[in-house]
Amino acid sequence: MPPRMSRAAPAEIEPQEETDFDLQSFLPYLLNQAAEQAGTSFQRIYKARYGMLRTEWRVLFHLGRYGPMTAKAIGLRTRMHKTKISRAVSALEARRYLTRAELENDRRLERLELTAAGRKAYEDLSRHARDHDAELMAQFSAQERDVLRRCLRQLAGF
Amino acid sequence: MPPRMSRAAPAEIEPQEETDFDLQSFLPYLLNQAAEQAGTSFQRIYKARYGMLRTEWRVLFHLGRYGPMTAKAIGLRTRMHKTKISRAVSALEARRYLTRAELENDRRLERLELTAAGRKAYEDLSRHARDHDAELMAQFSAQERDVLRRCLRQLAGF
DNA sequence: TCCTATTGGTTGTAAATGTAACTAACAAGA
DNA sequence: TCTTGTTAGTTACATTTACAACCAATAGGA
Numbered sequence: 305m306p307p308r309m310s311r312a313a314p315a316e317i318e319p320q321e322e323t324d325f326d327l328q329s330f331l332p333y334l335l336n337q338a339a340e341q342a343g344t345s346f347q348r349i350y351k352a353r354y355g356m357l358r359t360e361w362r363v364l365f366h367l368g369r370y371g372p373m374t375a376k377a378i379g380l381r382t383r384m385h386k387t388k389i390s391r392a393v394s395a396l397e398a399r400r401y402l403t404r405a406e407l408e409n410d411r412r413l414e415r416l417e418l419t420a421a422g423r424k425a426y427e428d429l430s431r432h433a434r435d436h437d438a439e440l441m442a443q444f445s446a447q448e449r450d451v452l453r454r455c456l457r458q459l460a461g462f
Numbered sequence: 463m464p465p466r467m468s469r470a471a472p473a474e475i476e477p478q479e480e481t482d483f484d485l486q487s488f489l490p491y492l493l494n495q496a497a498e499q500a501g502t503s504f505q506r507i508y509k510a511r512y513g514m515l516r517t518e519w520r521v522l523f524h525l526g527r528y529g530p531m532t533a534k535a536i537g538l539r540t541r542m543h544k545t546k547i548s549r550a551v552s553a554l555e556a557r558r559y560l561t562r563a564e565l566e567n568d569r570r571l572e573r574l575e576l577t578a579a580g581r582k583a584y585e586d587l588s589r590h591a592r593d594h595d596a597e598l599m600a601q602f603s604a605q606e607r608d609v610l611r612r613c614l615r616q617l618a619g620f
Numbered sequence: 621t622c623c624t625a626t627t628g629g630t631t632g633t634a635a636a637t638g639t640a641a642c643t644a645a646c647a648a649g650a
Numbered sequence: 651t652c653t654t655g656t657t658a659g660t661t662a663c664a665t666t667t668a669c670a671a672c673c674a675a676t677a678g679g680a
Contacts, residue, residue, distance in 0.1 A: 325592045327523050328620055329611060331599065332504055335497035337541070337618035342490040357636080365485050376658060383495070385638075390660060412645050412658045434483045441489065444613060451609040453487060455602060460495035462486055515666080534628060543668075548630060570628045570675050627676075637666070646657075 335459070346436045354425055355399075359384060359392040361429065364401060364418070368426030372417040374407075401425060493617070504594045512583055513557075517542060517550040519587065522576070525560060526584030530575040532565075559583060 327333055343358075350356045356364070366378050375389045382389075393416060396402045401422035407413040418426060441449050485491055501516075508514045514522070524536050533547045540547075551574060554560045559580035565571040576584060599607050 325527075325588055325595075327520075327527060328615070329595075330591055331595050331611075331614075332497065332501040333520075334611065334614040334618060335493060335500050337620070338614045339490065339493035339497045340541075341619055342493050342617055346490055359636095362485075362491075369483075369485060374658080379658095383498075386659065387639085387661085388637075390658095391636090394660090410646070410658090414659080430483055433488055437483075437487075437489050440617070443616060448609050448613055451606050452613045453489075453492065455606055455610045456489075456492040456496045457486070458601060459500055459598070460492055461499055462495070517666095532628080537628095544629065545631085545669085546667075548628095549666095552630090568628085568676070572629080621680100623678100623680085625677080625679105627674100629673085629675105631672075632670090633668100634670105635666105635668075637664100639664085640662090642661070643659085644657100645659105647655080648653100649655105650651100650653080 342440055346433060349432050349436075350429055354429070357392065357395070359388045360395050363389060363392045363396060363416075364422060364426050365430065365433075367402060367416055367418045368423060368430065372415050374413045374415060376413070378416075396422065500598055504591060507590050507594075508587055512587070515550065515553070517546045518553050521547060521550045521554060521574075522559060522580060522584050523588065523591075525574055525576045526581060526588065530573050532571045532573060534571065536574075554580065 347358065350361045354361075362382055362384065363378055366381060367373065370381075375386065375393055378384070379386050379389050384392075393402065393404070397404060400419055402416055402418050404414045404416055407415055444452065505516065508519045512519075520540055520542065521536055524539060525531065528539075533544065533551055536542070537544050537547055542550075551560065551562070555562060558577055560574055560576050562572045562574055565573055602610065
């Protein structure tokens with residue numbers, strides 16, 4: 305027979321007493337879980353409808369919202385690494401959502417601009433994004449929404 | 463000629479008029495950026511001091527905070543996919559931070575338990591986590607902290 | 621008992637990411 | 651001109667993750 309354990313009953317889960325620090329109130333963990341939850345349903349939309357990745361959607365959104373700009377400019381705004389942006393731009397170009405054009409005054413730079421198809425996708429997705437945002441925020445009061453957004457902006461460093 | 467706008471048209475770069483929706487107030491984006499910022503400095507700690515991944519730290523933290531449990535139980539709490547947990551457990555076992563033991567009543571299940579070294583790492587890291595949390599929260603008022611945590615918990619589905 | 625379904629956990633493979641090395645264009649000074 | 655350094659962007663490779671298939675143990679009937 306296997307050796308008997310010191311207690312008869314298998315121990316229930318009981319928190320250690322050494323610390324009252326709970327993972328579920330640890331801010332980075334909370335932020336991460338909230339971000340994952342909030343992002344999932346929207347991710348389904350741009351993935352299913354346009355086969356896009358998050359990086360690609362972000363680039364599309366930036367160009368759609370703020371107009372033509374270089375990859376560098378997108379990087380400054382989004383803090384995505386330049387390799388991520390490079391790959392996202394290539395993918396979007398391959399699917400004819402944007403075009404590149406060398407700048408005459410500095411040929412290292414490329415002006416990225418959405419095509420008509422890109423603008424259409426942006427408009428469709430941004431509508432969904434707005435709906436999704438409204439839906440998420442609907443569970444909070446106006447005052448809570450205000451505090452939440454302000455705190456998040458500060459944490460994000462905006 | 464293009465149709466005239468109601469205001470005198472500024473020739474500067476101007477956001478498209480189709481939508482006033484700004485990426486920087488889109489909740490999933492904000493959450494993601496905030497999570498990334500907030501997580502980075504703490505990540506450096508457990509990466510540099512223990513060579514751990516985020517998944518490994520989470521498993522360590524769960525076992526340290528709530529005591530021995532199965533991989534399944536960790537999955538229910540963290541919502542990490544079972545493959546991530548499986549690999550994190552293997553890595554922690556290889557570094558002697560935890561031990562596994564088959565449960566007698568159901569041999570599919572494994573009781574995971576921290577070793578002394580594992581507990582030591584947990585205690586060290588949880589102290590750092592608490593400090594980090596306090597530091598992040600210090601920029602907000604008590605009322606803001608309260609709203610922030612409450613909203614995030616709800617968004618995370620806790 | 622046998623059959624089938626379910627469950628806890630692992631493994632294989634493809635996709636995505638991070639890091640560093642790289643190319644080409646510019647810039648500034650000797 | 652010829653350096654040397656910097657910058658925008660790409661490519662290569664290693665690490666990490668996602669997804670599906672898988673294995674072994676259990677459960678529930680017939």
